[in-house]
Amino acid sequence: MARMTGPTRLPRIVDVLIVGGGATGAGLLRDLARRGLRCLLVEKGDLASGTSGRYHGLLHSGARYIARDPQAARECIAENAILRRIAPATIEETGGLYVATPDDPDDYVDAFADRCDAVNVPCDDEPLAALFRREPALNRQIRRAYRVPDASLEPWQLVEANLRDAADRGSQALPYHQVVGMERNGGFVSSVSIADLRSGTIERVVPRIIVSAAGAWAGRVAALAGIELRMSPGKGTMLVYNQRMTDTVIARCKPPGDGDIMVPVHTVAILGTTDIPVEDPDHYEVTPAEIEDLIYEGEKLFPDLRRMRILRAYAGVRPLYAAAEFARSGELAGGDRAISRAHAVIDHESRDGVANFVSIVGGKLTTYRLMAEQTADVVCAKLGVDQPCTTADEVLPGQGSGRGYYWLGDRLAAHEATGGGDAALICECELVTRPMLEAFLDERMPCSLDDVRRGTRLGMGPCQGAFCTFRAAGVMAARTGGTVAAQAEPVEDELVAFLRERYRGTRPIAWGRQLQELWLSTGIYWGALGLDAFVSPGSEAGDGHG
Amino acid sequence: MTIADIVAQASAPGQPRSVGLSADECLKCNVCTTACPVARVTDLFPGPKYSGPQAQRFRLGSELAPGSGRLSVVPSPDRSVDYCSGCGFCTTACPADVKIAEMNNRARGALRSGRRPRLRDWLLGQTDLTGRLGGLTEPLANWGLHNRLVRVLIDRILRIDRRAPLPRFARRSFRSRLGRHWRGRWSANAPAPATSVVYFHGCAANYYEPEVGQAAIDVLERNGFTVIVPPQVCCGLPLISNGLYAPARGRARSNIAVLAGYARAGYRIVGTSTSCTHTLKAEYREMLDIDDADARMVAEATWDICELLVDLHAQGRLDTRFGALDRTLPYHAPCQLRSHGIGLPALDLFELVPGLRAIDLDHDCCGIAGTYGLKSEKYEIAMAVGKPLFERIRAGGAEQVACDSETCRWQIAAATGARLRHPVELLAEAYDAYLAAEP
Amino acid sequence: MATADVAVVGAGLAGLTAAIRLAEAGARVHVLAAGHATTHWAPGGIDLGALPDSRTSQEAIDRLAMVPGHPYGVLAAELPAALAWLRAVLAREGFELEGAPGDPLRAIPTAIGATRLAALLPAGMAGALPAWAPDETLVVCGPAGFRDFWPEAIAGALRRPSSWRGQTPPGRIEAVSVELPGLAGRRNLSSLDLARLFDDPAWRRAALEGIARAVAARSRAPGRVALPAILGLNDHPAALAAAREILPLLPFEVALAPPSVPGLRLYAVLRGALRRHGGRLQVGEAVHGTIDAAGRVAELRAPAAAREFVLSAGAVVLATGGIAGGGIVADGPATLREEVLGLPVDGPPAGNWLSDDALSPAGHPLETAGIRTDRHLRPVAPAGSTADGRPIAENVRVAGSLLAGQRYLRERCGDGVALASGVLAARKLAGVAR
Incomplete structure (x- = not known):
């Protein structure tokens, strides 16, 4: 993809300005470009350097959400199948195993397969002998295991492929460009000021529609347009293990919690995750207590975990949409984890009287394409464009023609x-x-x-x-x-x-x-x-x- | 390839291991690369760091869990690991205890698993079979193996280098010369463990160098031991280093079945080949995943002969009445001996012999590394690895050189023309010299 | 079971110094080491001490000796003799150490285009020691395709005056990459490979002539040429002499990331000296021992194939290094352990090990962690215990960066402490020789 070097000259007028260069923004850029719109994406850091690049690498099968959020589970398995088709080179076909350790509740374990069935997540009983032969590092006290189509997903390549497809259709993505101001003209944002963070220059762009796909930072972007949007970012801390003690995604058969999932990603394995509300998505720390918590829980899956080498600890901030907002929209209510995976397209025309401003909030990497599609539908309706979405059918660029999925070697x-x-x-x-x-x-x-x-x-x-x-x-x-x-x-x-x-x-x-x-x-x-x-x-x- | 495919190809699950997990310890510090004699002389081997802990990160099914490991189940994606000679200097030099050479060995095994072995590698692995055949057909076999034309043919067909040092078959095997020695499995009638040792002669002493076996018996008997020579097969190391783990396991099981009876009864097992003894001590567990109680008993009972004699000396039980051997004796410590982690016991013993001035040649590897240097594509590498050693020996001008390992002896002898001897042969000679000097 | 008069654990500068000194005195010495570390990592100079505001090494040594708990409090007095001894050992193999502790500390260019302070360097590097004249040119020259030395990056960074720590930089700085003979298509090309090539007289002449042409095209005298530290491994003196003869400007070697060729040269000299005096060296041994009821360590054990290797010795020198060398291990976020004998580790409290900034000039609090000793280098009971300050192992001496109280990376005192403690430990144990 051709990118400009030196201070960037921005286009003066675009159909859609997308704020945020994570997976959702990139997916939206692609979707809209394929529908014939000329778009510009700006990202204040590097592409996929925010939450998308700081996640644990899991392509969900949906099994994680079968109990609390069946709708999310359905979306996951549908998108899982789509991503395997359109982006195989970003996926390692690890498979996933949900295992029942002695600490996991019987009723959850017993209901697991039926719940998977109910939301169309394929689920097979995994014989224990085969389980321990394949994954000998697992806790021998595990009493039951289910195989589901989880996989390992590389976020940076995925974002890159989406942007490349968009670029091939004339839509551009600019890293290190930050929206620093929006000019309101009544119920309309008339222009947006964008700073090139590397050269320090600021230019104005006139977009017909602005979409904030800024994730945990969406509240700040909305504020620039004078809109109040309350996000409650949730910090998820992960530990990167030096080697893959498993070649399969391993998760526990229980309601989602801390330290209950290990994902082999390329050469490493990532243990996730915690979930702690943070005030500021730019300032948070990984605490010793979180690390201990993760290891303590992780040992229930891999008893030798404490002896294995950790390379680093990092955290991402989930773009959680404040509970109060969901309550207002009557969709969901409850604790953080209960609501965290839902996403919402917010049309600020009906909500706040700003006609050309849309926010896409919440969600997860696995459903980035669906979120982009739903957002693009809203945008296209506003612009009177009736091109259908093609992102689920067309294979992304750079996916090769041979093996399909990548493998470790x-x-x-x-x-x-x-x-x-x-x-x-x-x-x-x-x-x-x-x-x-x-x-x-x-x-x-x-x-x-x-x-x-x-x-x-x-x-x-x-x-x-x-x-x-x-x-x-x-x-x-x-x-x-x-x-x-x-x-x-x-x-x-x-x-x-x-x-x-x-x-x-x-x-x-x-x-x-x-x-x-x-x-x-x-x-x-x-x-x-x-x-x-x-x-x-x-x-x-x-x-x-x- | 999916995990399911890979698993479907997998061989039987292994036993507890920790080789793979040791890759976790790697600091990436490059010390192993400074110790590698092969990477030093050829571009074909990218070095122990690259092939070991680094490549390990890209191998699926790496055996990670201590106490619950498995074999590598996919072919290693790197072919260059085949150029590792397995000398093990990387492992000893590593400050972080990464089992680098062992990792490479496993990768080679994985590379060849599920594939038919090359006839050459299969043949080189079968030292007991070739030894038996060669013994039967000696002197024809000796003529063939040392005839230029035949060797050219072998080189062309099998890719065993025509210049590589092959030993001469003995007319009669060591075992066939044995007379009064107890040669059966353990039974209550066997000589008492306190005053007996079990001798594991290996293929070299049996088929090629019966004089080494005889010297071992002489030295042990001189120290009051009754020597038992139970039935045994090749230790399996040539198979292991050629990546042929399945037949190696058969050899291992067969040896353990016999030796465990003695080990349980409290006998020590002594060998004159540092390679065989290291295989009994460590490789059955580390490479072949055989880690049952019998295998452990055998491992713990096994001693290199010089190690045993030094231990006797430390207890004041070694007969130190050696006659003088007035000569300068260059000594090369073989790679396999260093993997024992027991120091250089031969040098301690040489110090006890009047007149004997042993000089540690202080070179890492002679190049042969078992069967590595025999192969046509590796012969030149092996000779380059050993070159400084050969030059030092030639420059020193000594007629005799001591070395504990047979393949190294053959390599050095071929390269330098010196007469190569096992340390125990010199000790036997020194005992003889004492007797000859006695009034 | 093997026996020795003295067992030395660790084959770094401290352990080898102690071992050679003991062997010279007639003791039967057996060195056991887990592997190679700092000798193969360290850049190759002899760092006795350098503080940001000290003019000379001696000044830094004197100041560090006044810091409570710093090893130099005991060891500074040993340094002159230790240094003289090292110079003699090196000289025997044709190696020279240039500079002296009383010389001004100089900013020496490094392989990232920064500088480090040094006063005492092996001859190959010593060309960087004299002050730069304003009319001098520095040509940074490296082999094309060598991944550990990037002339453009180095020259670019050295052109920033701030890289020179307030000292006068050369008037002009140039970069040049040179194709060396026969390297095209090489799949492996480490500093070791290059250094071994420089051992070959014919190859090195051709290479040096190529370098000479490239350097001459960039600059005329006065000036100097910075080369990566690859001028020979086994025959460095000859390679250095050839470089001095053939190159149009004075060459000096610049230390690289590990493996360190200058470190390996030094190690080879020390190893040779140990062998010459009959000392044994056994690498690959994870050594453990216990202090018996009489307060002595009678034997050391190491896992070997199938059984433990046991070395019985009259005394032990512990020179296993600090955290970098593996002598001190953190088992988790709060526990420090001395690897061989389980000695009490003197260090900052858990939670205060590391500074917020990776590159804080003060370093990390944990850097001072180590084993506290008495004046005889015997390990002592921890502060606060009833036996505070009393020796806990009579026949053990601690040497090198395992000693508590130093921050060798910030104070650049690691080699000085290693040498002086090695010499002192050997003297304290001279009586155990047979």
């Missing part, structure tokens, strides 16, 4: 097929080669190393950047003569920023080998490479992301 096999060896490996843990990195930079410069990470998995392995950060910075510098061209950002500042970002995830779980790894990394950067020369005291950017 893909990267190693591909690298070996081109000769293998370590000379070209920039990130050894995740097998990111110099050509892969350069291809990404060709498309995305100027960008941060953290963008590179999301695009390539650079720095996501056990050493957490110890051996790849200076190499990646070197590749960047070799292309630009020492700076990240557009904003003349010195590469060494990128290096410092990336190591700080990696540290934030390591710090909460720094013990055992990961503490030793941190010491080794510090020895390399501080001891051998003199990184402290780049650091002025107190220069840390404190954005607080876990």
Whole structure:
């Protein structure tokens, strides 16, 4: 996808301005572009750097919601089937197993299969012998298991593929662009001011419709249009394990709770999750108590979990729509988890008297396409467009033609097929080669190393950047003569920023080998490479992301 | 390929293991790469870090759970791991206790599982079979294996390098020369455990170097032991290192069935091949997932002969009446010995022999690594690995060199022309020298 | 069971120093190590001490010696003799250490284009020590396709005056990548591979001539050329001499991320010295021991194939490193454990281990964690216990970065502490030799 380098010239007039570059925004951009509308998407950070990029990697079968939210379960299984068709290259066919540990309630376990049936989630009894043969790390006290079509889903590639499809149809997505103001003209937003965060320039765009797909930040975007929209973001903390102790998604047969699901994602396994309300989606921390809670619960699935190495802890904020809002709309009420998975398209014309402003709130990654479709239907109705939605039928770009689903060994096999060896490996843990990195930079410069990470998995392995950060910075510098061209950002500042970002995830779980790894990394950067020369005291950017 | 497909292909589930989990310990620090003798000389092997803990992250079904592991069930997607010689220096050098060489070995096994083995690898794995056949057809076999034309043919057809060091079959096997020794399974009539040891001679002493077996018997008897030589088959290591785990398990079971009886009764099992003894001690469990009570009994009862003699010495029970051997003796410690984690006991013993000036050659690997250096595509690598060692031996000019492992002895002898001897042969000679010198 | 007069646990600079000194004195020494770590990681200089505002290493040493609980309080006095000894050991193999503790600390360019402070460097790196003249050019030169050294990035960062810690930078900084002979298409190309190539006289001449042409095209004297630390592994003195002869500007090596070629060279010299004096070295051993009722450690054990390896010794030097080396392990977010003997670890309270900022100049509170000892380097009972300060293992000496109270990365004192404590531990145990 062609992206502009240097300060971006924005289009003056667009059909639809989408605020938020997560999965929903990207899916909406694609949907509307396919219906012939010219759209612009702006994202204040990197694409998929918010909640979409900070989730646990699960393509839901719906089994998680069978009891509390049958509607969500139905949506999940329908979308699950669609995504397998349109985005197989972003999916690893792990399958999912819901297992009954001694701590799980009998009535829930016994009713599980019937409830799955009721919402069309395929569910098979898994013989215990087969279960333990396939997943020997599981707790031997597990007394029952059900196989469901859960899978592992890679969010960054999914978002990228949606944006690419939109770009092929003339709709553009701009990272590091933030909406900083909206001009109201009575019951109408007449123009939107958008800041290019890297160059500092601000331009005005006139959209016919504005859609906020800003997730947990939707309240802030709405506020710019003078609309009150109460979100209650919920923090979900996850632990990244260094190795896959399971090749299947494993979840507990019980009402959803903390630390009850393990998802193998690429080379790692992610234990999720907690659910804690936070005030500010930009400032939250992962606490020791949450980590202990996750491990304590996770041990019920994998008794040796405490001995396994955790690479980092991170959190995402669920875009929960405040309970009061749901109550107002009469849809649902109850505790956070009870309502959290529902989504709603809010037409602010009827609700707040702003004719061309729509918010899409709530929801989850698995149903991003459905949310986009429902939102696009509202937008098209407003614009008098009657093109049908095609996103469920048309395969996304870049899905290949061969195997379909990706599998864990893909990267190693591909690298070996081109000769293998370590000379070209920039990130050894995740097998990111110099050509892969350069291809990404060709498309995305100027960008941060953290963008590179999301695009390539650079720095996501056990050493957490110890051996790849200076190499990646070197590749960047070799292309630009020492700076990240557009904003003349010195590469060494990128290096410092990336190591700080990696540290934030390591710090909460720094013990055992990961503490030793941190010491080794510090020895390399501080001891051998003199990184402290780049650091002025107190220069840390404190954005607080876990 | 779905998980279901993969599982459908899986072989029988394994037993408790921790090799896969040890990848969790990797610091990515590159120390293993500094220790690898193969990556040092060839571009074909990307090194232990790449093939071990790094590639492990991309292998499905990695055996992660201690106490409940399984075999790798999908072929490893990397073929370059085949160039690992399995010497194990990476594992010893690793500061974080990652079982790198073992991981590579398993990956090789997985690479070959479900595929018909190459005839060459199958043959090289069957040292007991080839040994028996060779013994029967000796001297024809010896003529063939050392005839240039035949070797060229073997090279072409089988891909066993025509220059690679193959041993000579003994006219009569070690076992067939045994006379009065107890050669059966354990029974109450067997000689008493306190004053007896069980000798595991392995294929080398049996078919190629019966003089090593004889020296072991002489030295053990000199120290008051009755030597028992029970029925045994190849330890299975050549099969393991050629990725042929299923037949290796058969060998292991067969040996354990015999040896466990002795181990339970309190006998020590002693071997003259550091490779065989390491297989009995560790590889049945680590590589073949055989971890039952019998296997553990056998492992714990097994001793390398020099290790046993040093232990006797520490207890004041070794007969130290050695005669003088006035010579300089370069000594090469084989890779498999280092995997024992027992230091270099041969050097301790040489210190006891008057006049003997042993010099630790201090080189990691001679290159042969069992059957690795015999293969046509690896012969040059193996010779390059051992080159500094060979040069040092040639420069030193000593006629004899000591080494505990047979394949290393054959490799070094072929490369240097020196006479290679097992340490126990020198001890036997030193005992003889004492007797000869006595008035 | 094996026996020795002294068992040394750890094969880093501290452990090897103690072992060689003991072996020189006639003791039967057996070194056991879990694996290789800091020798193969460290950048290769000899860091005795450097504080952001200290002018010389000696000044830093003197100041650190005054800090309560810092190992230099006991060890600073040992340093001159220890350093002289190390110079002699190195000289025997043709290695030279240039600079002295009393010399001004200099900002040495690094492989990310920052600088680090140093005063004492091996000859290969020492070309970076003299102050830069304003008319000098620094040419940063690396092999094309080598992933651990990026001349453009390094030169770009070095052009920022702030990278030089207030010292005068060279007048001009250039970057150049050079295609070295026969490397095209190499699938593996680590610093080790390159260093081994530089051991080959014919190859290195061709390579150096290529480098000389590229450097000459960029700059004329006066100036110096920064190369990655790859000038030979087993025959470094000859490779360095060839580089000095062939290159038009004075070359100096720049340390890289692990594996460290200069570290390996130093390790090879020390290992050779140990062997020459009859010391044994056994790597791959996860050693454990217990302190008996008499307050002694009589034997060390390590899991081996099937059985434990047992080493009986009259005394033990514990030099297993700190958290980086694996001598101290955090079992969870709140527990620190000394790996070999389970000695009490002196460190900050749980919850206060790490600073908020990854790159806080003060470092992490946990960096001071280690084993507290008496003046004889014997481990002592923890503060607050009834036996506070009294030795708890008579025949054990602690050396190197396992010692509590130092922040070796921030104070750059790790090599000095290792050397001095190794020498002192050996002297304290000289009596156990047979």
